[in-house]
Amino acid sequence: MNALLEQGKAAAKRRIAAVIVAAGRGERAGQNGNGPKQYRPIGGKSVIRYTLETFAAHERVDTIAVAIHPEDSALFAAACEGIDCDIRAVHGGPSRQESTRLALAALADLAPDIVLIHDGVRPFIDGALIDRVIDAVAEGTGALPAVAVSDTLKRSGADMLVKGTVLRADLFAAQTPQGFSFPTILAAHEKALKEGRLDFTDDAAIAEWAGIPVRLVEGSPDNTKLTWARDMALADQRLSALRMPDVRTGNGYDVHAFGKGDGVWLCGVEIAHEKTLQGHSDADVGLHALTDALLATCGAGDIGTHFPPSDPQWKGARSRLFVEHAVELVRARGGRIANADITLICEAPRVGPHREAMVAELSDMLRIASDRISVKATTNEKLGFVGREEGIAAIATATVIYPGFLPD
Numbered sequence: 101m102n103a104l105l106e107q108g109k110a111a112a113k114r115r116i117a118a119v120i121v122a123a124g125r126g127e128r129a130g131q132n133g134n135g136p137k138q139y140r141p142i143g144g145k146s147v148i149r150y151t152l153e154t155f156a157a158h159e160r161v162d163t164i165a166v167a168i169h170p171e172d173s174a175l176f177a178a179a180c181e182g183i184d185c186d187i188r189a190v191h192g193g194p195s196r197q198e199s200t201r202l203a204l205a206a207l208a209d210l211a212p213d214i215v216l217i218h219d220g221v222r223p224f225i226d227g228a229l230i231d232r233v234i235d236a237v238a239e240g241t242g243a244l245p246a247v248a249v250s251d252t253l254k255r256s257g258a259d260m261l262v263k264g265t266v267l268r269a270d271l272f273a274a275q276t277p278q279g280f281s282f283p284t285i286l287a288a289h290e291k292a293l294k295e296g297r298l299d300f301t302d303d304a305a306i307a308e309w310a311g312i313p314v315r316l317v318e319g320s321p322d323n324t325k326l327t328w329a330r331d332m333a334l335a336d337q338r339l340s341a342l343r344m345p346d347v348r349t350g351n352g353y354d355v356h357a358f359g360k361g362d363g364v365w366l367c368g369v370e371i372a373h374e375k376t377l378q379g380h381s382d383a384d385v386g387l388h389a390l391t392d393a394l395l396a397t398c399g400a401g402d403i404g405t406h407f408p409p410s411d412p413q414w415k416g417a418r419s420r421l422f423v424e425h426a427v428e429l430v431r432a433r434g435g436r437i438a439n440a441d442i443t444l445i446c447e448a449p450r451v452g453p454h455r456e457a458m459v460a461e462l463s464d465m466l467r468i469a470s471d472r473i474s475v476k477a478t479t480n481e482k483l484g485f486v487g488r489e490e491g492i493a494a495i496a497t498a499t500v501i502y503p504g505f506l507p508d
Contacts (some may be wrong), residue, residue: 114213116234118155118277120166122148122176122220123192123199137326138220139175143339144505146179147326150223150339155216156185158227160234165206166220167192167199197300201289207282215285217303218277221326223335225277229320233279236317243279244304245319246272275319278303284312343505347438350396350498352389357491364492366444366451367475368420368461373449377492380409384419386442386458386475387465389496391419393440394426397500398433423465434503439472446492451477 122138138148148166155161163186168176170191180187190206192199200217207215214237218225229245236243253266285303288310292300300306304314326332361376367386377383391403400406407414407422430437440462444451451458455475463470480486486493 115162115210116160116214116216117163117165117207117210117212117282118161118216118218119200119203119207120148120151120155120164120218120220121192121196121199121203122151123167123169123172124196124221125169135172135175136169137332139172139179140332142223142326142332142336143343146175147223147332147335148176148220149179149183151218151220151225152180152183152185152187154225154227155218155230156183156187158230161216161230162186163188163207163210163212165190165203167203195298196302197289197292197298197306200303201286201293204282204286204289208286212282214279215282216277216279217285219325222276222323223326224320224322224324226320226322229318229323230277232317233277236315237279237281238315239281240284240312242281242285242304242307242312242314243317244314245275245277245323246316247275247319247321248272272316273319274302274304275323275325276302278314280307280312288312340505346502346504346506348397348435348500348502350393350500352392352394352396352496352498353494354385354388354392355485355491355493356383356385356388357485358489364449365419366449366454366492367442367458368418368465369454369457371449371454381407381414381417381422382419385492385494386444386496387419387423389494390440390442390462390498391422391426393496393498394423394430394437394500397498398430398435398502400426400429420461420465423462427466430500435500436502437466437468437472438499438501439468439474440466440499441474441497442476443495444475444477444492445480445486445494446477447479447482447487447489451475 125136139146155164165188167190176189188206190203193202204215214234216233233243233245249268249271253268254262255264255266257263285307288306291310292306307314326335356377356379358375359378363370363372364377365382365384377385388403395401403422406425458475459470459473462473485491
């Protein structure tokens with residue numbers, strides 16, 4: 101144990117780089133319009149971005165070389181946008197082994213002491229596992245994170261009949277990142293290429309073939325490799341469950357004074373009354389408040405920003421135009437309106453007899469079901485301008501769900 105601690109202290113002083121292998125096409129995960137599986141979204145971000153963020157945030161990792169497919173340059177650039185780290189993109193080869201060798205060669209000018217080689221589609225890697233691997237790398241010795249095999253293993257023949265049971269007492273499932281002395285593993289890769297050995301499935305196997313001792317360290321059951329479409333779906337569920345959806349609530353308030361007339365517009369319904377509401381449009385306080393509430397959910401200003409009262413084209417206009425405009429802005433940003441709640445504050449006219457018609461109008465404007473809409477009315481108990489029947493006020497609240505999740 102003391103020897104490992106001393107190795108860890110020595111490793112902490114060394115220059116460390118990471119190689120991320122991400123040049124594969126991911127056919128086993130199925131076809132998808134987002135490209136190979138390393139670029140497909142899980143939990144709101146691409147698979148490879150999770151991997152890159154973890155290594156970039158690790159204080160002991162200085163540089164990351166990523167082996168990518170030549171056709172994926174734009175996808176990779178988008179995946180690592182904004183990550184603060186020295187990241188080098190390298191065009192990979194036809195196999196994982198060749199892609200790794202090319203990425204290692206791209207680090208030759210840096211000449212790191214230790215290199216960590218990791219699968220790009222293992223997004224659940226964590227800093228503690230990275231530390232365990234680094235601390236176990238000694239001069240001439242590699243480190244391999246692994247978990248003990250828990251399933252009973254069977255050996256079969258070509259006829260798929262069981263031929264025997266494999267003892268699992270000393271069997272481990274290999275993971276990544278696998279750590280090595282940089283010059284040692286680079287030399288092993290170059291030797292394998294020179295001798296035509298292109299059949300290795302991981303770097304620990306190359307190290308074994310080249311006579312490099314490899315030490316097992318504790319892996320993590322969470323550090324799974326995403327291979328099949330089901331793996332992607334389960335990873336997405338896992339990450340999405342840990343993140344808060346982007347649900348936004350907006351509020352709006354409006355007030356209009358009474359003037360001479362014979363009716364008012366409230367929530368899209370014309371109601372006979374001994375007075376009318378004064379305003380440049382039809383002065384529908386309910387819809388004006390709702391417009392502001394919707395605009396607030398996407399930071400799009402207020403009703404006056406889009407429909408200035410100084411503009412003569414809005415004189416006498418139906419306020420449903422304002423609501424429908426706000427709805428289009430919300431939908432253009434991918435928003436889905438979850439509900440709307442409007443409270444009308446007035447002594448008169450009575451709202452109750454018209455509530456059903458108001459909800460129907462709002463349902464049509466918002467394009468949501470009527471059970472997601474609430475229209476309420478209250479008086480001001482004869483207090484203030486509303487109590488003196490000098491005007492009507494309205495308060496509106498809208499909830500909209502936008503794509504993605506709340507930022508971390």
